[in-house]
Amino acid sequence: MPELKSLPFTRIVATPMALDATIWPAEALAFRAANDEVLLLASSLPTIADPHAIILPDSGFVGVWLSAEALQAIFEQHCEWALPATRPVFVQGAVAGIAAKLWLEAERGLLIVPAAYGHDFAERTGLA
Amino acid sequence: MNEFQEQKINLTWREPKRSYDVVIVGGGGHGLAAAYYLATRHGITNVAVLERNYIGSGNSGRNTTIIRANYGIPESVKFYQRSVDLYQSLEAETDRWIMHKQKGLINIAHNEAGLRTERARAAVNVAFGSKTDFITSAEVKKLCPQIDLSGGGEYPVLGASYHHSGSTARHDRVVWAYAEGAMRRGVDVHQRISVTGMLKEGHKVTGVQTTAGPISAKVVMSAVGGQVTQLADMAGVRLPIRSHPLQAFVTNHYSLSFEPILASPALLFYVSQTARGEMLMGAEIDRQPSYSYGTGHHLLQTTSYRAITLLPFLRDLRILRQWTGVCDMSPDYSPIMGFTGVEGFVITSGWGTWGFKGIPASGEQMAELIATGKIPELIAPFALDRFARDRTMADRGSAGTH
Amino acid sequence: MSIQISCPHCGKRPIEEFTYGEIPRVPDHITDPDARNVDRVFMYTNPAGVQTERWFHLYGCRRWLTVRRDTRDNQMSE
């Protein structure tokens, strides 16, 4: 069974304009968690055009890569809201009653939850 | 013929008059009880109760019928204990069967904070004449053998407060007993009449404008649940009320074998078995203010989940029906009773999720206030102006929803 | 699912993902500072109709959003 592992995110809070203008490193995954916030999985940091930006490493999330089929099974049982049809796509919302973030590619997806809820999430979705 | 059918009540309907001494808006338990006590305690019978639907059609017919006085502050314990006492003698007084039954109420603690709350509850209850003990989990098991003390391994039962006088009564019958008792003494109860405005002389309220024409009155009392803000607005009174839906549901009928009322403030769930054998369950209010009587599946789903955590036997019971009431919540979770600052307009409101248990004492005290023009000591702390006077009545013990 | 709220960042989600907020409104005729303060912190319009309200998307972007909702039937207009 795949298990939830700590993800080496960088969390960036900056003006929406600065985030819009940022050129993310190639092969980076930059999840727009909010208008003014990005969760970044990358080996290097881009320049953010906001002198007041908060840019900090963040180990507060755990995640797991799963096949599209495995994700579908989890969503069908534990997710009341409809997933968008487009891929790749980043979405957020309650899964199994826990605030989850999802990065969905064509064949697989990354399921992310706060580490503080990792135990419960794994138990509820059968990942444990 | 089932044993629970109404046998004795006789309702008498009359045409509305153009003028009364007292007009009570809202033909639920609170309005009808006030009319009843005006007639029986003070001989004031030139009274009309106006109900926009049928009597008891609002929260009086949409609650979970629990009666208790295990509140968290002295003023509330005293007030609700008066209600408990009046309920206990209501059948004898009216010669009508309200199906009153003392069951005992168990409030479970699942963590240290819960233990602290329940110990405190027992202490303040006893100090003000209400019988509540702090009990161990073993004692909980004795009172309720069906309980899983491990709480499904998730919410262990660490202890509880046990409120001996926790009771239930059939909500409709309470409404009818008061209605009939008032009607028999000459009070008019009018169904299907809505209040559309206030008759005023300056700031003073002198009656109500209704769908059946104007009706003048020396005193207008609001006993409205649900749309009280709109009614008070007609009189020029601002209220600290937000109206929230509260949902509940029952199962089919089962042989009587679940004695107590069981509540878990942490799980936000409570249950009792009705006289007819239905398991009756409730939960917390919807968080958003709303006047919708619509029911949701989420409530049914999560409350069922919580219920079977503590009481696994409920798992195989079939759900019969769910419903919704609309609760007027005040900022400090205590009711609002008394004068409003507008002459001729008095109010009993803010009943939140505790309206049913407050009916007799609210009716009795408001009747006294109207009859004497003075604020009775028992309800003085619940005055509307307490917010401006910085004397709010924050009651942690009422935050339970039953 | 039950009632849904449209989060401008995350999309439509069940109301259970959100926390309710409210925008207090004090009528202009209240001019005394203490009376205004009492009204602002304790009194509610509590309309049976459309009101503007705030919701915090706790399970999603964790930001506030503003909607107009009819309290009679929970229809959202924005």
Place this chain on the structure above:
Amino acid sequence: MPVAFEAGDSVLVTLQRAGLHPNHGGCLCAAGDCPHCLATVNGVAYVRTCQTLAQPGMIVESFPTDDYPHLPPNTQRGPTVSARNLHCDVVVIGMGEAGQAAAAAATAAGKSVITLDDKAGQEVVGIYPELMVVARTDTGMLHIHAHDEVVVATGAAEIQPVAPGNHLRGIVTPRAATHLAAKGVALGRVVVVESGGAVNLSTSPALNIVAHRKGQVLQFEGLDTLKAVVIQDDNGLSQRIECDTAVVGLGFTPRDLLVRMAAGLKVRAVGDAAREADLPPCPNAGMVCSCSSVSAADLQRVWDQGFHEMELVKRATLAGTGPCQGVVCVPHMRSFLATRTAAADPSAMPDITRLSKVQAPFTARPVVRQLTLGEVAAGAHHHATPRTGLDAEHRRLGAVMDRIGGWWRPWHYGNPLAEYWAVREAVSIGDVSTLGKMIVSGPDTLAFLERLYPTKVSSIAAGRSRYVLILDERGYVMDDGLICKDSDTRYTLTFTSGGSSHAEMWLRDWAEGWNMDVRILNQTMSLGAINVTGPLATQLLQRAGLTQPYKFMQHGHASIANVPCRVYRLSFTGEVSYELHHPVDQSAKLWRTLMTLGADLGIRPHGLQTLLQLRLEKGHVIVGQDTDFDSTPRRIGMEWALRMDKVDFLGKPAIERTNKTVLDKQLVGFEMSAPATFEGANIMYEGEYVGYVTSSTHSPLLGKVVMLGWLKLVNGALPSEVMIDGRLARRVDVPFYDKEGGRARA
């Protein structure tokens, strides 16, 4: 008794084939509408046997005759099934002709369609807002989310006869007769009675129809089983016909409960579900509602008592409140009330063809099809309680864990007294990861915080922290915490564990409301935090790599045990304390290293129980435990934390207003001799209740009980001696321990 059945038989057909009636008697509809075939199946009571497929080994019990079914004994945990969420454009409920047509039309229009049908074992329970259709199946719950519309094609239910003897066995509706005959169930001599509803049983040649009449049934005769029917024809002539089965046709009433409960939603009825209801003759005798045993005579009695509305008649008789939810009785109640109303007031004479003059059925409420709590609970969860990065560590150390302030936290590790002395005399570590931790950055940060907090934020120097009260607009204490200045445009704020879930909402709400140019980052769940406390705390941290000294209320960055830490020198316990905020994935590493390095110093971890005891000796208030809804700074004796000379801060207008009222009560400290009383104990003065204890502990170091509690002013003054738990207690100033605070600053 074992009963044979054929594959595809319902439980009802199986029982009928064996000559059994599931529920002692009553007209059968075999279509899921009436309550007369309910039985207990495999321990679950109130199962409609006509809708349940017979299975080998199934145990079917009919109802006890003198009581309701017993509460079942289940002790197993959790939901009985799982739930599936499905999404589509259109849901069609009912796969009769109308349903098939609707599904075909939607499909042709390019819509994705999900169909549900009773006969396929999919029982729709309700239609909820946002077009969520909930259905139960034997394998689990379906939560179907329709984006466009829901089509209800559930058809119509047959009206059942009301006449004396209608509780007997041997009465069926036309549909049931057809169905049972097709299944080869022997119905014996059959009498057909058309009472306003056409009956065509020609498709069932197996039936032995001995009579076919138009008219009303005056009586069903028999003891338990039907022996004869007495029929009155349209000319008033009555006739008694012996038979084994009576088939009575009274017309139809639409199965529209799902539509009516979904008022305002995009739900459309088609086919018979949209038809008008037929109205049967006014019931004069016989059982109207068998769920609640309500006869026609009962309706008459409550009418005479003044109950004239559908809802009131329902409530007075309880008709319609049983398992069939009024499907059987409502047509008869409507007919009864229409007839009585007309008789009482000729101008209100109901025209049977115009139903608008007849009272509406009572409100339709979920659930339309019954299901167990174990089924409906599928897919639900408890509110998840977060765990710190040290959760596994605490459990490994044998901690008693408790939900405190919304988190799982260690209450104690088995020896609270040893934990206490470790803090007071050596060094101890505690998990404070649950504290709220927020960063605010941006040009408006200072202005924002200045307006938010009652302290003078501008006087905090970079690298310094200050304890603050956090007020709401009502001027009540909502939380407390620290303001830590990083730079002129960047601050770190901490909140209590209980307040942490609210802190972010609160900050963002006001930042937006005041249009402040700030960025906010919530690090509560991203950073672990360990409190290192005790006289040897500095020594331990030096061993772990702390190179520079920290002054009291100073903060900075350091590498501790090779973990990058944000170090805060402060004190909640009264001893020298450092909070180490660090990446949450390194909590266990940091914790274990400190435990190892401190072994010879006598280090022990402490739980919440000990922490609460230590802080109480210092008189520190716990917001939420010691404070109440109406706790102003004045009432908790902390006005020193306010700067009323600031132009504005959140809650200032309310503080100014409430300060004009007479003080009524205060949170104060008490001492008494052992043993400690419980928290919540009443405080009495001259026989009167004057407050209650909020925190209480026996202080091992001071050798007495120290308490905080609410005390009312009596005649304008705080009593100095009171009775707590029947014992004398003295009001004293806090803190109880180390009044000068020298130990924390050492």
